[in-house]
Amino acid sequence: MSLSYHDIQRLRDFYKHCIECQHQMLGYPNASDYDYQNLWSFLQFSINNIGDWAEQPHYPMNTFEFEKDVIEYFCRLYHSSLDEAWGYVTNGGTEGNMYGCYLAREIFPEGIVYFTKDTHYSVMKTIRFLNIEYCMIPSDTRGEMDYDALELALESNPDKSPIIFANIGTTMFGAIDDLKQIQSRLAKVGLSRNQYYIHADAACHGMILPYVDNPPPFSFKDGVDSISVSGHKMIGSPIPCGVVLALKKHTDKVSHEIEYIAGSDKTLTGSRNGITPLFLWQFIRGTSELEKKQRVQDCLQLAEHTAQRLNQHGITAWRHLNSNVVVFPKPSEELWRKYYLAVANDMAHIIIAGQTVANPNRLNQVIEELIREKTRKTTPEAVTDELVMA
Ligand SMILES: Cc1ncc(COP(=O)(O)O)c(C=O)c1O
Incomplete structure (x- = not known):
């Protein structure tokens, strides 16, 4: 050539x-x-993380063991564990958000996704792809959800399970929707914990909140079902990437055995980037x-x-x-x-x-x-x- x-x-x-x-x-x-020069030599290989890092892979050139470390770290960061949650390295925040909505749709096929007018624009792509109903909630001038408006919207859709797409740092203003407020409004309209789904879009602030004193609620211990963070934002990566985590009870629902890869598949894509887990891994281990x-x-x-x-x-x-x-x-x-x-x-x-x-x-x-x-x-x-x- x-x-x-x-x-x-x-x-x-x-x-x-x-x-x-x-x-x-x-x-x-x-x-x-960042300085990932020591990883450049891996670009000569056709590394592919197709499938689930937790399984014995059939395709040998993968970075599953590094991806596992990455997922374990994020589990810890978001107050969960590999026993309770599963996740994978995505192509970025959007894929993680889509994955969260996909899991929610599988649980509540008749559900409605609630998000605010300040939510990242890609949510509309997800809605269209997944063909889910949606309801856009107003937000205040600083980008935070209007909880009264949420409650009203919940009341007007009593027969449809809510899928809450919570902003843990909006794109434009960095506004964080208050999960406690959201949960109290869900309870107020008579919904119990297993009657709704909460996805946290923590694209940028997902790498900030774990490192501040007294963070607002944003993680599994605060009741989220899934969370998505970008890797190329606060961490930094020459190739866009991200991490999505979700409760295992949800990801198990979308798991299918695939003979061709001799394993189970529960990710959104087929072939997956095997280089990006190395960048994230190096950041995690190197600092x-x-x-x-x-x-x-x-x-x-x-x-x-x-x-x-x-x-x-x-x-x-x-x-x-x-x-x-x-x-x-x-x-x-x-x-x-x-x-x-x-x-x-x-x-x-x-x-x-x-x-x-x-x-x-x-x-x-x-x-x-x-x-x-x-x-x-x-x-x-x-x-x-x-x-x-x-
Ligand atoms: C709040 C929020 N969500 C989602 C995204 C999309 O993330 P990505 O570009 O990693 O797909 C962004 C990107 O700016 C964002 O700010």
């Missing part, structure tokens, strides 16, 4: 582009402060729990500091407690495009991940530009004076 000069040049250009962008995307939660906690705390502290700096200069910025998402009014298009800020309606956000803590230069630049833009808008004369003097 040989590439033409032109094609080699295209790859070189793309490499240059990646180097330039690598740590620049301030609006996205993807950590890039102590104290270091993981420190990394999270550093991100939260810098997020708070960022919000305060913006506020000091008249930009209304805020963040939820335990969130690395700093929200503020949408700046000019030129600015949000330049710094890859995420925007929705009239709001924008910066997300603090590991690389920004390691090197805050880019963050400082955007803060300065945001402040300059704000000053220019509020006191055009002062800026004109400055320009004249310059």
